[in-house]
Amino acid sequence: MTSGFLEDASFNQSPAFGNVDLFRADKPLSEAAARYGLDLAALSACGKDYGSAETLDLGRVANENPPKLRTMDGKGDRIDLVEFHPAYHALMVKSIGWGIHSSAHDGSDPAGPMTSRAVRLYLATQAESGHLCPVTMTHACIGALQAEPALLEKWRSKILSRRYDPRPLPWWEKDGVTLGMGMTERQGGTDVRANITEARTVGDHVEISGHKWFMSAPMCDAFLVLAQGGDGLTCYLMPRYRPDGRQNGLRFQRLKDKLGNKSNASSEVEFHSAYAERVGPEGAGVRTIIEMVNLTRLDCAIASAGQMRFGLSQALNHIRNRSVFQRRLADQPAMRAVTADLALELEAQVALVFRLAHAVDKGEAAYARLLTPAVKFLVCKSTPQVVYESLECLGGNGYVEDLPMARLYREAPLNAIWEGSGNVMALDVLRAAARQPDAALETVASLARLASQAFDVRPLVSALERTLKSPDAERRVRFLCEGLARIAALAALAEANSPFASLYGETRLDGLRLTQFGTADLGAAETALMDRALAA
Numbered sequence: 001m002t003s004g005f006l007e008d009a010s011f012n013q014s015p016a017f018g019n020v021d022l023f024r025a026d027k028p029l030s031e032a033a034a035r036y037g038l039d040l041a042a043l044s045a046c047g048k049d050y051g052s053a054e055t056l057d058l059g060r061v062a063n064e065n066p067p068k069l070r071t072m073d074g075k076g077d078r079i080d081l082v083e084f085h086p087a088y089h090a091l092m093v094k095s096i097g098w099g100i101h102s103s104a105h106d107g108s109d110p111a112g113p114m115t116s117r118a119v120r121l122y123l124a125t126q127a128e129s130g131h132l133c134p135v136t137m138t139h140a141c142i143g144a145l146q147a148e149p150a151l152l153e154k155w156r157s158k159i160l161s162r163r164y165d166p167r168p169l170p171w172w173e174k175d176g177v178t179l180g181m182g183m184t185e186r187q188g189g190t191d192v193r194a195n196i197t198e199a200r201t202v203g204d205h206v207e208i209s210g211h212k213w214f215m216s217a218p219m220c221d222a223f224l225v226l227a228q229g230g231d232g233l234t235c236y237l238m239p240r241y242r243p244d245g246r247q248n249g250l251r252f253q254r255l256k257d258k259l260g261n262k263s264n265a266s267s268e269v270e271f272h273s274a275y276a277e278r279v280g281p282e283g284a285g286v287r288t289i290i291e292m293v294n295l296t297r298l299d300c301a302i303a304s305a306g307q308m309r310f311g312l313s314q315a316l317n318h319i320r321n322r323s324v325f326q327r328r329l330a331d332q333p334a335m336r337a338v339t340a341d342l343a344l345e346l347e348a349q350v351a352l353v354f355r356l357a358h359a360v361d362k363g364e365a366a367y368a369r370l371l372t373p374a375v376k377f378l379v380c381k382s383t384p385q386v387v388y389e390s391l392e393c394l395g396g397n398g399y400v401e402d403l404p405m406a407r408l409y410r411e412a413p414l415n416a417i418w419e420g421s422g423n424v425m426a427l428d429v430l431r432a433a434a435r436q437p438d439a440a441l442e443t444v445a446s447l448a449r450l451a452s453q454a455f456d457v458r459p460l461v462s463a464l465e466r467t468l469k470s471p472d473a474e475r476r477v478r479f480l481c482e483g484l485a486r487i488a489a490l491a492a493l494a495e496a497n498s499p500f501a502s503l504y505g506e507t508r509l510d511g512l513r514l515t516q517f518g519t520a521d522l523g524a525a526e527t528a529l530m531d532r533a534l535a536a
């Protein structure tokens, strides 16, 4: 006889997800790693580490205890410190230890530096995404610092160190450092040329005055910052401490109260004559920092793929262990249709992001240039949809904070905004095609050839070409961008001899039904629709 109390109902609940080798359990991932000749045993060790119950719980705790800003000490002296929970620091020790900030640059993964690291990032983000913000920026800063070899040389060993050192000390006294990036100002983020922050030359350096409206990971040891120099927008390296050991003029005004990404701090900051050194030529700020941004854009796609994977894993773990009407959910046709469709999407998107990382490893410059924004667009924008459907598979349990789905759902839109939002990515594809039309056409032709082995993409390619040549290209830019990314995803599946390639083509590309808002051609109805939605 049962009481009917909560404890007596401890059956028909799925077991906690944990102590899983996130690498081996994920066939699309492990097959991609095998395809590119990566060290599978090492990646499996990493998969076990991030999939352990203990690590997954660190993710929960780090987000339940967000960072706190302390601008002054009790006596009113500026300290500008952000305090993090030990769980955040534990995650940083792990991800820096796995070299997610450094391994693409230190020669430790000769078989595929970018691809191996991409796998580890994809695994790490499943445990917790927020702490990876400074990790990915530290990895990417090397791209921009290459414009100033002597400065890079000075910092290189500290950047590549696998020892996480959170102590608030001058960078040269630390065992290892992290770097951040400050581009976005209050009056403009995408349009950084509108930056009003100014750099004034003082002897061998500059002093920067102004602000940044979003500057994440404010406890980084230095930031790549854009400011107006004598010859226009320029990139600078701004350390937290001046060369004489005094605290630099960074004044954190407040931390953003964000939708998600709670473990990570994102600051509003003022620069009060802050010491900085120029990176790259004066006036070439955008050209210099774009080398960093290209790497972080790739990371946005990889991390979003990892988030989708984690959501789908939660869904599958649940439906395989939950019965409704005396039948396991995993055996119910309507539920199988949903999760299989999600899994098909992941087959393609995982193949696509690792194909892109492989292109970077192989120096396939034309592919990487055209596809990086397109892949970021498709993968990051798919994440909220996939995570939302996965969440719903858990029923009511998906909606509560005790389980990871609610946190994942709040995190899901972020990568699409970061480092260039959807339209900006789509317009960047257009820009790449306009700047190097021959290389772009060649890339598309080769993708179309590969994709057509599985599904006839000629009608889509013709539609894309017509649109690209039409005066309407900017208005139809999402169609161009998603169309290109979908063809590339199909090509990645075909190249991998995936048994699902044709199915992906048939279900995603037949009849040109694309899924993102903005891909449909609404023609003259656009104005009426917008005016009806909110009276102008």
Ligand SMILES: Cc1cc2nc3c(=O)[nH]c(=O)nc-3n(C[C@H](O)[C@H](O)[C@H](O)COP(=O)(O)OP(=O)(O)OC[C@H]3O[C@@H](n4cnc5c(N)ncnc54)[C@H](O)[C@@H]3O)c2cc1C
Binding pocket: 180, 181, 182, 183, 184, 187, 188, 189, 190, 191, 214, 215, 216, 217, 258, 261, 266, 414, 417, 418, 419, 420, 421, 422, 423, 424, 427
């Ligand atoms: C949690 C978080 C952390 C962040 N951390 C950092 C950081 O560390 N460093 C940093 O520099 N920034 C950071 N950002 C800022 C982020 O990169 C910007 O918010 C982003 O680049 C968009 O800029 P914006 O907010 O000014 O939007 P806007 O530039 O005003 O854009 C608004 C909308 O307009 C669209 N749009 C822009 N241009 C066009 C166009 N030509 N045609 C059509 N549509 C267009 C965009 O796609 C977007 O949807 C962070 C943001 C968030 C949310």
